[in-house]
Amino acid sequence: MIDLHYWPTPNGHKITLLLEETGLPYTIHPVNIGTGEQFRPDFLAIAPNNRMPAIVDHDPIGGGEPISIFESGAILIYLAEKTGRFLPADARGRFEVLQWLMWQMGGLGPMAGQNHHFARYAPEKIPYAVDRYVKETNRLYGVLDRRLADRQFVAGDHSIADMAAYPWIVPFEAQGQRLEDFPNLHRWFDTIAARPATQAAYARGAEIQPAPAPMTDEQRRVLFGQDATTGTR
Template identity: 75%
Template sequence: MIDLHYWPTPNGHKITLFLEETGLPYRILPVNIGKGEQFVPDFLAIAPNNRMPAIVDHEPSDGGAPVSVFESGAILLYLAEKTGRFLPTDMRGRVVTTQWLMWQMGGLGPMLGQNHHFNRYAPEKIPYAIDRYVNETSRLYGVLNRQLEGRDFIAGDYSIADMACYPWIVPHEAQGQKLEDFPHLHRWFDRIASRPATVTAYAKGKEISERNVVDDEEAKKILFGQTAR
């Protein structure tokens, strides 16, 4: 059994996409980031960066004590190696998949996260910051669109690279993007959206968010008022 410490954000959705695809037994333990539950000592013990998702695998492959993993990219790699799925075993295929996973972790996620912040959450609208991150989002969409030309998925077969990137494209309208401007990405997006595991993963996320409504202003204070502690 895998415990998934989760909230329905793009990084959280990555892991439910994988778990639903593979059928690994898991239970969701909501971490309501709008209420500051990411700062609870028990959670920090497995996720010292006070960010979700994180997992605890109670049945690791070595048969030893439970294994905890934080950082969504590391979790995807761990689960792929545990199951032998969605990560090629050949050297060249593995290189392609992992480099696009790192591209998402180091570029797509952080830049689109800043887009979300300055477009949706910042108390002051700063035109320079908004333009900076909307333009960078468009550039990154273009990179992904070119990679997907002539391919069904980012690295060949459906993989953890696709699971990492897809959730960050879901809020494309809020990011100031039109999928019609990126036809190869658009086709890829629709293909993943129609997968049964994707439908189930997002339905579970929606159910959790609807059960745990928080005050937007209070959540902003918690999410964006963090300092070293």
């Protein structure tokens, strides 16, 4: 059994996508990031960066004591290796997937995240910042669109590279993007959205947070007012 510490954000959805695809049994433990549950000592013991998702696998690879893993990319790799699915075993195929996973982790996710912050959540709208991140998100959509021009999925067969990228494309309207401008990405997006595992994963998220409410000042403080002392006092 896998304990998944989760909230329905793009990074959280990555893990439920893979768990639903593999059929691994798991239990969701909600971590409400708007109320500061990511700073609880029991959560910090498995996720010292005070970010979800994190997992605890009670039947780990190789046996032995339960293993805890934080960072969504590391979790995807671990679960792919555990099941022998969605990450090729041969070096060429494996690193084709891993480089696109790293592209998402280092590019698409952080840039789209800054896009969300400055366009939707920042108390002061800074035109330069909004324009900077909307354009960079647009550039990254273009990279993905060109990649998908001659292939069905991002890297070979359906893989953790697709599962990592897809949740960050879901809020495309909030990112100031139009899928119609990226026909290859649009086709890929519709293909992933139609998968039964994708629909099941997003349904699990909706059970926990049926409809996100407008962010309060206190939630904004919790999410965006952190420094090195946050959660230690």
